[in-house]
Amino acid sequence: MENPxxxxxxxxxxxxxYTIQPSSSxxxxxxxxxxxxxxxxxxxxxxxxYGSQTGTAEEFAGRLAKEGARYKMxxxxxxxxxxxxxxxxxxxxxxxxxxxxxxxxxxxxxxxDNAMDFYDWLQNxxxxxxxxxxxxxxxxxKTYENYNRISIYVDKRLEELGATRVHEIGxxxxxxx
Numbered sequence: 001m002e003n004p005x006x007x008x009x010x011x012x013x014x015x016x017x018y019t020i021q022p023s024s025s026x027x028x029x030x031x032x033x034x035x036x037x038x039x040x041x042x043x044x045x046x047x048x049x050y051g052s053q054t055g056t057a058e059e060f061a062g063r064l065a066k067e068g069a070r071y072k073m074x075x076x077x078x079x080x081x082x083x084x085x086x087x088x089x090x091x092x093x094x095x096x097x098x099x100x101x102x103x104x105x106x107x108x109x110x111x112x113d114n115a116m117d118f119y120d121w122l123q124n125x126x127x128x129x130x131x132x133x134x135x136x137x138x139x140x141x142k143t144y145e146n147y148n149r150i151s152i153y154v155d156k157r158l159e160e161l162g163a164t165r166v167h168e169i170g171x172x173x174x175x176x177x
Contacts, residue, residue, distance in 0.1 A: 035083045036090045038076065045096050046075035049083070051103040051115025051150065056174075057139050061102040064137070073098065081114040085121050088163075092131025098166065099132060101154050104139040109146025119150065122157045130162035137170040147173075 035047055046068040050061035058077070065075030073096070091097045106112045111119040136158070138151025148171050155169040 035078045036087045039094055044074040044076050045094050046073040046098050047078050048075060048100040048102055049078050049080045051112040053104060053106045053112040057102045057104040064100055064102060079114050080118040085118045088129060088132055089127055097133060099134045101136045103136065103151040103154055105146060105148050105150040109149040111150045128162050129158060132163040133166050134158050134163050135167040139172045141174040143175050
């Protein structure tokens with residue numbers, strides 16, 4: 001049967017448009033701050049947090065997360081400013097989990113803007129991080145007086161709070177040739 005515009009229609013009813021609704025377990029529906037839920041929902045065990053002012057630490061964090069595949073670990077990158085870092089205590093619930101902190105020191109020994117709240121939380125908190133496996137990679141420039149101060153502090157403080165260092169701190173020098 002044809003309509004006046006010349007389009008062919010079948011004798012059955014017209015096709016109805018459909019939309020795909022996200023499931024209730026969709027990652028998009030989890031809170032932005034719940035990196036633990038994201039890890040669990042996606043079957044990941046590696047999270048690489050970055051403290052970056054210029055994007056370099058974020059780029060390294062992405063590389064480290066991808067490298068996790070070499071060790072049979074699915075990884076994700078996370079901005080600490082968008083996460084509830086108190087959830088680090090829940091990392092022990094994820095089998096063979098690892099948190100890597102790829103942290104730059106900015107200016108005269110300060111945390112980057114996106115790592116400031118995490119730094120404050122570490123300084124002022126007294127949470128038990130027993131069961132958290134971690135490693136720290138610092139980015140800095142040795143020509144500055146407070147070279148890699150923030151990453152060194154993060155490494156030391158996580159251990160003081162009971163976390164387990166799985167690799168000695170890595171120190172990157174932007175001035176290295």
